[in-house]
Amino acid sequence: MTRHGRLLGLLLLTVLTMIACDQPVQQAETTGESPLGLLSGEEDLDGYARVTGPRDVDFPADHGAHPAYRHEWWYVTGNLHAEDGRRFGYQLTFFRFNLAPGMEQRPAALATNQVWMAHLALTDADGARFLHEERLARGAAGLAGAQVEPFRVWLEDWRLQGGSGEDPTPFQLRAATDDFGLSLALGAEKPLVLQGDRGYSQKGDDPGNASFYYSWTRLATRGEIRLDGEALAVTGDSWMDREWGTSTLTEEQQGWDWFSIQLDDGRDIMFYHLRLADGGIEPRSKGLLVEADGSYRLLDLDAVELQALRHWDSPEGNARYPVAWRMRIPGEQLELQLEALLDDQELRNGFRYWEGAIDVRGEVAGQAVQGHGYAELTGYVTSD
Amino acid sequence: MSRLLVRAGWRYFRARPWQLGLSLLGVALGVAVVIAVELANQSAARAFTLSSQALTGEATHQVHAGPSGLSVDWYVELRREHGLRDLAPVVEGTVESPLAPGRSLRLLGVDPLAEGGMRPALDALRGGDGLGGLLADPSAIWLLAEDLDRLGLGVGDSLPIEVHGEERQLSIAGALTPYRALDREGLRDVLIMDIAAAQELLGRGDRLDRVDLRVDDAGALSGIQSLLPADAQLLPADQRQATLQDMTSAFRINLTAFSLLALLVGAFLIYNTMSFSVVQRRTLLGQLRAIGSTRRDILRLVLTEAALIGFAGTVIGLLLGIALAQVMLDLVSRTINDLYFVLSVRSVSVSPVMLGTALLLGPVVSMLAAAVPAVEATRIPPRAVLSASEAEGVTRARMPRQQAAGLCLLAASGLVLLLPTSGLMPAFLALFLLILGAALLVPTLIALLMRPLAIVCGVVFGLPGRMAARGVRAGLSRTGIAAAALTVAVSAIIGVGAMVDSFRSTFGDWLERTLQSDLYVSVPGDRHLEPELAAELRQLDEVAQSTSALETRVADGDQRYQLRVFDLEASVERAFGVLQQGSDELDGWASGDGVLVTEPFANRHGLSPDQRLKLKTPEGERAFPVLAVVQDYGSSEGAVIMARSLYERLWDDGRIGSVGLRRAEGVSAKSLEAAVRATVGDRQAVRLRSGETLRELSLQVFDRTFTITHVLRLLATLVAVVGILSALTALALERAREHAVLRAVGLTPAQLWRLVTLQNGLIGLTAGLLALPLGVAMSAILTQVINQRAFGWSLSLHVAPGLLLEAVLLALAAGLLAGLYPAWRASRQSPAVALREEAL
Secondary structure, three states, X not given: OOHHHHHHHHHHHHHHHOOOOOOHHXXXXXXXXXXXXXXXXXXXXXXOOOOOOOOOOOOOHHHOOOOOOOEEEEEEEEEEEEOOOOEEEEEEEEXXXXXXXXXXXXXXXXXXXXXXXXXXXXXXXXXXXXXXXXXXXXXXXXXXXXXXXXXXXXXXXXXXXOOOOOOOOOEXXXXXXXXEEEEEEEEEOOOOEEOOEOOEEXXXXXXXXXXXXXXXXXXXXXXXXXXXXXXXXXXXXXXXEEEEEOOOOOOXXXXXXXXXXXXXXXXXXXXXXXXXXXXXXXXXXXXXXXXXXXXXXXXXXXHOEEEEEEXXXXXXXXXXXXXXXXXXXXXXXXXXXXXXXXXXXXXXXXXXXXXXXXXXXXXXXXXXXXXXXXXXXXXXXXXX | OOHHHHHHHHHHHHOOHHHHHHHHHHHHHHHHHHHHHHHHHHHHHHHHHHHXXXXXXXXXXXXXXXXOOEEHHHHHHHHHXXXXXXXXXXXXXXXXXXXXXXXXXXXXXXXXXXXXXXXXXXXXXXXXXXXXXXXXXXXXXXXEHHXXXXXXXXXXXXXXXXXXXXXXXXXXXXXXXXOOHHHHHHOOOEEEEEHHHHHHHHOOOOEEOEEEEOOOOHHHHHHHHHHOOOOOEEEEHHHHHHHHHHHHHHHHHHHHHHHHHHHHHHHHXXXXXXXXXXXXXHHHHHHHHHOOOOHHHHXXXXXXXXXXXXXXXXXXXXXXXXXXXXXXXXXXXXXXXXXXXXXXXXXXXXXXXXXXXXXXXXXXXHHHHHHHHHHHHXXXXXXXXXXXXXXXXXXXXXXXXXXXXXXXXXXXXXXXXXXXXXXXXXXXXXXXXXXXXXXXXXXXXXXXXXXXXXXXXXXXXXXXXXXXXXXXXXXXXXXXXXXXXXXXXXXXXXXXXXXXXXXXXXXXXXXXXXXXXXXXXXXXXXXXXXXXXXHHHHOOOOEEEEEEEEEEEEEEOOEEEEEEEEEEOOOXXXXXXXEEEOOOOHHHHXXXXXXXXXXXXXXXXXXXXXXXXXXXXXOEEEEEEXXXXXOOOOOOOOEEEEEHHHHHHHOOOOOEOEEEEEEOOOOOHHHHHHHHHHHHOOOOOOEEEEHHHHHHHHHHHHHHHOHXXXXXXXXXXXXXXXXXXXHHHHHHHHOHHHHHHHHHOOOXXXXXHHHHHHXXXXXXXXXXXXXXXXXXXXXHHHHHXXXXXXXXXXOOOOOOHHHHHXXXXXXXXXXXXXXXXXXXXXXXXXXXXXXXXXXX
């Protein structure tokens, strides 16, 4: 599975190039090479732990951090409705990076090789605005981190917490910027699902080119959004991905289109296309369908037809994203239209990507079906 | 002014290149010293501002740690529980490197991820692949690319440093190339480190030195205020910068005043040259008047000549000064480093405004100095053919007026000293009035001194002796001013020398009293002794008496004071020199009834015994009675001295900086040291120093600090020697005819040589003798008034007889040296030729 491997690489890039936009000269002089070059295959992964094959899950420990691996995240997205019918999408992601494996034991509490990054975003469909903020902190002295008993992952005052034990749900999510805030409770409606082969999500031929990946595909969500000085009660569905690993992508892999879909017939779908530089799709691209009862099965590349219908140009330039699609899964008799809730859901930090809420409507065996979900589009920025 | 006048003036000076050259040199040197000092001062101030700005960055406020420090946990809580964002924690210190001898390098520990643009130059730390190395490698540093070039190092190399007496290798992980000029200058000699690595290197434990904030509204500010640890302090970011600047201002004023002394001597030279030229040209000026030149023309001629000499001298002086400034800058920054804070200045910045001012000032000062001779020149009647002897008559007739003016200035100086002010400027005004007054009296006093000297010389040298002494009297119109300049210069040597001596001996006495222990145990740098170890050391059988000390910082409102915490076994009176005592018993200090303050502290904050001093403690603000003011030369900023028992009651802080141990009877220094080493073992890396070593080290630092004073003194002397050289040379050359007559009437060349030399020696000697009382008076003002006001230190005046003797010998040597060439020339020239030349 590569969605996150790639994202990871790109996000790691974010950490590395954060200020590149402000000070291009400085950047060039300090690294002496293009930031992309840093991650292009040749990099030294010595010293990091690697995900090399399926293994038994170890809950609750696996809900916490795996600092020996290069990267890891807790990725929450969701669609929410206010009582007055206003539509919202949100994202809160905690990323962890190990920047230097094998750091010696050191006396200072602030000493660490772990860097944390969090992205918080809110899509206000009726207000036609997309708000987002990025934060970074060192993973030391309690500034940012993850713990297991009880479950808690945080970066400064942004946090996601839950209970103890193998199943940490329900979660409480709390994060705010100067412009908006979220305070949500997330209860699992289905148990978590292990992606790939029992969680082992391979993305390349080398067994180490893989990550460990599991998801909660439907979390009933209730809480409050603070926006423009008012508090709005909201309800909806969220989705949470957990992934950790070490390898980055191959050079041919350019970016991906990733979708999470929650249908009102109780089914959830995850599917992604890994786009290759030559215009093709990586054969390892795949997905997963979760039934209303929580049972799930893999969807391989050929099982899903995906076609972009409409594109949107970023006002920032150099990027043209698809924002409407047709998705057909003949084996499931599914025919769906996906459309961005708002065209502009591009996160413009040091590294630009599109992560946004989508509306879903279509038919299951001729019966009308609706739903919502999230799409993640990376690798569309041509050059800066 | 007619062409005739211009040409007359030109011819006069062209015929006397020596005289012109020497007065130019005098002015140039005077101006050079002023310019150099001013440039050095300005460059130091500018470097300080730049470095503060670069290091403070965009921060609007700073939280400074109290004695209990700012814990990392407190900082994390601000971010995690209170959602505060614009905070950047800082750990700061200094290290030395063998690759940068004589300079301290500042070490700045920051969290690159928390900076958030606080210091824009450091944004680069987060870019590139350096972040991982910076975080994970405890020896990784970044520094300016320019600094790297200067050190001859590159990224990947290691930089050897010494910190806490230990050698360490830091690895250069990156080079900063800030795009703001401010940062390129302000970050010089700054090593940037990750905050955790800086904590480890500097032994901070999990404490922060300060937290920089960006806050824009008062509400947020008071919110933060309410979260502060009780003894921490929230200050506007520029406040500390201003306080530090303030501290050095007295030092800089002192330097400027000393440099003005050199200019004053320069002005004397102009006065001298112009008076001399007027006296010499009486006939010419009289003829000019007779053929139609007005008084105004003559006035203009003399003033223009002065202005031109002044201008030319200033231009040369500016160039010299800029060259000299680099030397001065090193000295100034060294002193600032020793006395106040670490400052890195390498380049002299020349401001056009200052150069313009100097170019204007030089000619103006010259014209002012030439005012009296110029007016004199206008009084020459048309066709006057006054002889020099008649001119002497005029000079002597003017003497009563000069004497009166001199006495008035002296009286004024005394009055200014009596003014009830603690200002530094009035003190310097008094000093300059004293110098001017004394200078005006010099010719009169020389005339008076010549009577007895004529007798003495007559006895010793016979007729030539008497002739020499009388000759000096007769030539006072031409020699008086040169002698006055020499007197001023020599008195400056005595004054400044006695000041430094007084300072050094007072400082030495104080060290003797303060460093009473035989052995001091400390941990190098700002690390602390383990309290248990300290207690064990103090209880050793070999130890008769012991003390423990800790130095920290404590807040009061927006002020930050140095706090010294002592646990003494000796009494307060024995440990400190008590200057003023309140009504309470000093015994109460040990049990915490109050605090002591050092003299500079009392002066700076207007405190006296029995008043109360407010300090921020973990229990909130507390007022402590001041029990006594004690002598201290450790810092010009001053300090509060508190007993350990009181400190520990208020602050939960058992840290100990150093322990002083006194040998028990019959224990040798060696066995004490051995016992200490055995107890310490490898529990902690400690440094042992004997009281003697510490005293020596302190005196070394002291001498280094005052190098600049010595240099300035030397320069003033140099100006004066040039002055006397110019005056005496001119005088002797002027007397060529007189000498020829003497030769013609039978004096041998050797006799004539002796006569001229004797005369010059007499001038030097009398100038030197007259410099004695003036020098002592100057040193009294310098030590008792100026130092007290500038640094808050009272010094006991200490004038070494050797210094006085040296000064007189120097004046004598200057006089003799100045007379060598004219005497040689006079004795060599054929009388007939000289007479014929004169007759033409």
